[in-house]
Amino acid sequence: MRQKLAFRMKLIPGNEEEYERRHREIWPELVTLLKETGIIDYQIFLDKETSFLFAFQVIEGNTNSQDLGDTEIVKRWWKYMADIMETNEDNSPITSPLENVFNLQ
Numbered sequence: 123m124r125q126k127l128a129f130r131m132k133l134i135p136g137n138e139e140e141y142e143r144r145h146r147e148i149w150p151e152l153v154t155l156l157k158e159t160g161i162i163d164y165q166i167f168l169d170k171e172t173s174f175l176f177a178f179q180v181i182e183g184n185t186n187s188q189d190l191g192d193t194e195i196v197k198r199w200w201k202y203m204a205d206i207m208e209t210n211e212d213n214s215p216i217t218s219p220l221e222n223v224f225n226l227q
Contacts, residue, residue: 123182123183123184124180124181124182125180125181126178126179126180126181126222127178127179127181127186127188127219128176128177128178128179128219128220128222129176129177129188129217129218129219129220130174130175130176130177130217130218130220131174131175131177131207131208131215131216131217131218132172132173132174132175132207132208132216133168133173133174133175133206133207133208134173134205134206134207134208135173137173137206137207138168138170138173140206141168141175141203141206141207142168144202144203144206145166149195149199151195152195152196152199155190155193155195155196156187156190159183159185159189159190160181160182160183160184160185161179161180161181161185161186161187162180162181162182163178163179163180164177164178164179164180164187165177165178165179166178176220177217188217191212191214197212197213200212200213200214200215201213203215
């Protein structure tokens with residue numbers, strides 16, 4: 123089953139370039155994990171005026187990136203990103219799910 127997921131995160135203002143740099147150099151083992159769990163498209167957009175990030179995923183199956191927090195590689199990635207994002211106590215990014223209100227196909 124193919125599904126779509128969207129959520130919002132927030133950068134600490136002034137870290138937009140660093141966030142982009144880290145994602146240009148995303149760890150290959152993290153990419154492999156995401157693909158192996160059925161995430162076939164993952165895009166993140168930045169609103170530079172507010173430092174909000176909009177994430178969008180297309181998923182084959184029932185697992186999305188939000189379900190991978192118990193894996194060692196994701197825990198390390200969260201810790202790596204925690205200094206530039208708003209996070210929970212476990213270093214996971216604070217996320218807000220977004221509702222799909224329009225879809226043109």
